[in-house]
Amino acid sequence: PSDIANQGLGENIAPCSSCHGAHGEGNAAAGFPRLAGLGAPYLEAQLDAFASGARENAVMQPIASALSTDQRSAMATYYSQLSAEGAQASKGQSDNPPDTGAELAEHGRWANDIPACVQCHGPAGVGVGEHFPALAGQPAAYLEGQLRAWRNGKRPGGPMGLMASIAAKLDESDIKPVAQYFAAQ
Ligand code: HEM
Ligand code: HEM
Structure with missing residues (x-):
């Protein structure tokens, strides 16, 4: 390999x-x-x-x-097996104020049945186990693209369709801030 x-x-x-x-x-x-x-x-x-x-x-x-x-x-x-250490290419880079996407990421929005992203992706999006990928330090444009791919049916929904369902519930105005939040972690 x-x-x-x-x-x-x-x-x-x-x-x-x-x-x-x-x-x-x-x-x-x-x-x-x-x-x-x-x-x-x-x-x-x-x-x-x-x-x-x-x-x-x-x-x-x-x-x-x-x-x-x-x-x-x-x-x-x-x-x-490659080290995740230092693999956060976009760490610290964000055009949005740090708290714009943080609220959604850390607390979700239960009025719309949106759980906190960190519940599955770990604190600051470090990833959990083998099935919940790290979001921390992924390029913001990449994260945004994935949320849009689910909304457009261009990516399988993930286990139990979890991510397709969450992405569908996001407001259009949530997407950039939450992507920027995780990109900058
Ligand atoms: C994957 C974002 C909440 C479970 C992903 C990916 C993104 C993302 C961008 C793709 C990562 C990649 O391509 O490397 C978010 C955001 C959330 C959120 C912004 C909050 C609004 C959750 C929650 C759960 C969850 C609450 C669990 C209930 C998963 C799983 C995958 C995934 C299992 C892997 C999907 C697959 O295998 O294709 N998420 N997520 N996420 N997320 Fe989330
Ligand atoms: C995404 C593996 C070569 C560009 C991905 C993902 C994997 C992967 C596993 C999904 C990441 C995730 O879900 O978090 C590989 C392997 C390669 C390879 C094993 C070599 C055999 C390349 C090359 C390019 C490239 C040469 C550029 C010319 C991309 C892009 C994405 C991606 C743009 C994001 C796709 C999307 O938005 O859904 N790659 N890759 N990859 N890779 Fe590769």
Whole structure:
């Protein structure tokens, strides 16, 4: 897997590191997500979803489809084992006042049946276990894109459809602030 990560494979697979960074830290400016330290089952499910087309993304679809099932699994294990330390590419970067998205992230909005994001994603979005991915330090544009993908049916809803249901309940005006909040953690 480290060969594929750093050198790519044939014509169809550019090195993962060219977008996701040499240590899987992602690229805040370009909006490429961090992979380091996310759970292996989560990463594998994402690669499988790109390969099947259930998660729509023009860049990742051909890459994931060109990998075999075993290679997708191996890449997921590889990135899950890279240190999350220092993988927060966008740490400290936010255009919004820190408390705009914080309220939703930390307390949710029960009037609209929206639970606190940190209930599943951990304090400040550090991630919990292998199935609840870290949001901390993911590029804001990436996080925003995922919330929109669920609202538009372009990404599978996640376990029990949890994220599709939460994303659907957000106000349009919630999306940027909450994305910025987690990006800056
Ligand atoms: C997303 C793995 C190569 C651009 C992802 C995700 C995974 C992944 C697991 C989902 C992350 C998450 O859900 O948090 C890989 C692997 C690669 C590879 C294993 C090499 C074999 C690349 C390359 C590029 C790229 C070369 C750029 C040309 C992206 C982008 C996304 C993404 C833009 C976000 C997709 C979206 O918005 O849904 N990648 N990647 N990746 N990757 Fe890659
Ligand atoms: C994934 C945001 C609340 C469970 C994600 C992702 C984002 C996100 C952006 C994608 C991460 C990535 O692609 O790397 C939020 C926000 C929340 C929230 C802004 C609050 C408004 C919750 C809650 C739960 C939850 C309360 C649990 C009940 C999950 C799960 C995934 C996920 C299981 C992985 C989905 C998958 O496997 O595709 N969330 N989340 N989230 N979230 Fe949340």
